[in-house]
Amino acid sequence: MSLRLGQVGVTYNDGTPALDDICLTIDRQEQVALIGPSGSGKSSLLRIMSMALAPSTGSVALDEQDPWQQKTARLQRMRGKIHLCPQSAPLPARQRVALAVLSGLLPTRSLAFALRSLMFPARADVELAHGFLSSLDVEQHLWRPVETLSGGQKQRVAIARAMACEAEYLFVDEPLSALDPSSSELCLSTLLNHVTQNSQSIVCSLHQVELARSHLSRIIGLRQGRVLFDLPAEDVDEPMIESLYRGYESELRD
Numbered sequence: 001m002s003l004r005l006g007q008v009g010v011t012y013n014d015g016t017p018a019l020d021d022i023c024l025t026i027d028r029q030e031q032v033a034l035i036g037p038s039g040s041g042k043s044s045l046l047r048i049m050s051m052a053l054a055p056s057t058g059s060v061a062l063d064e065q066d067p068w069q070q071k072t073a074r075l076q077r078m079r080g081k082i083h084l085c086p087q088s089a090p091l092p093a094r095q096r097v098a099l100a101v102l103s104g105l106l107p108t109r110s111l112a113f114a115l116r117s118l119m120f121p122a123r124a125d126v127e128l129a130h131g132f133l134s135s136l137d138v139e140q141h142l143w144r145p146v147e148t149l150s151g152g153q154k155q156r157v158a159i160a161r162a163m164a165c166e167a168e169y170l171f172v173d174e175p176l177s178a179l180d181p182s183s184s185e186l187c188l189s190t191l192l193n194h195v196t197q198n199s200q201s202i203v204c205s206l207h208q209v210e211l212a213r214s215h216l217s218r219i220i221g222l223r224q225g226r227v228l229f230d231l232p233a234e235d236v237d238e239p240m241i242e243s244l245y246r247g248y249e250s251e252l253r254d
C-alpha cells in the first residue's frame, strides 16, 4: 500500500509554476514532515497527494492506481482513504464543536447514518469527540459554535476532526500555525500518537523545523517547487536547513 508520485509538475491556470519534477513514495504508516519557505509548494504538494488537485505533468498512483484515470465513483472511493486538513480548515461557522469533530467520520459512514448522527449524535460519538478534544486540551468548548472560538482553538478542533476520520492517509497543512510552542508540542505529539495507534500514514507541512526534526521520522525539504532533500530526520543537518531557507531566514520558527 503506497502513494507514488512520478515526475509531478504543477502549473496553475494563471501560469504560476508551483511544483517541478517531484518523485517520491509515501508508504503505509510513514510519518513525514514537509518543510520549506513560504511559496515553496508545500500546500500544492499536499493537494496533489490528497487528490484535490490533478498534476499538470507526471503521475500520481495510490496503491498502483492513477486516481485521475478512474470514473467518478471510483475516484470518490479512493478519496475516502484520504483526509486533507487544509491550512484554513473549512469548519462551518455555526456548527457546534462536537459536530464539527464528528464530521471527520462522515466519509466512512452511510449518508443516512451520517446525516442522522450530525443532528442527533449518539452518546458514544459525543464521547469520542470529547476524548479527542480533551487530548488537545480544548474539551471545554464541546458545545460552543465554531465561530466563537479563537484561531488556535479552531486549529485544535480541525486536528480533532482529522483524528476522528478513519482515512489511511492524513495530509495536514500547517496544523500549528496559530499555536504557541507548548500547545504546538502537545498537539503534534497527540496527533502523531493517534496516527501510530491507528496504523495511518501522515504527511504534515510545518514551519517549525525543530519540531519536525524531533517528531517525524522523514523530512522532505521543498524549495522553489523542487525537492531539495528527502531524508530520515536524523540525517537532516544544519547546513541543509540553511540551504533550504537561504533568503527566507526570518521564516524559521521554533
Ligand SMILES: Nc1ncnc2c1ncn2[C@@H]1O[C@H](COP(=O)(O)OP(=O)(O)OP(=O)(O)O)[C@@H](O)[C@H]1O
Pocket (backbone or CB within 6 Å): 012, 013, 014, 016, 017, 018, 036, 037, 038, 039, 040, 041, 042, 043, 044, 045
Ligand atoms: N490557486 C493558485 N493559483 C495560482 N498560483 C497559486 C495558487 N496556489 C498557490 N499558488 C502559487 O504556487 C506557489 C506554491 O504555493 P504553495 O501554497 O503550494 O506554497 P507553500 O509552500 O504552501 O506556501 P506557504 O508556506 O506560504 O503556505 C506559490 O508561488 C503560490 O503563489
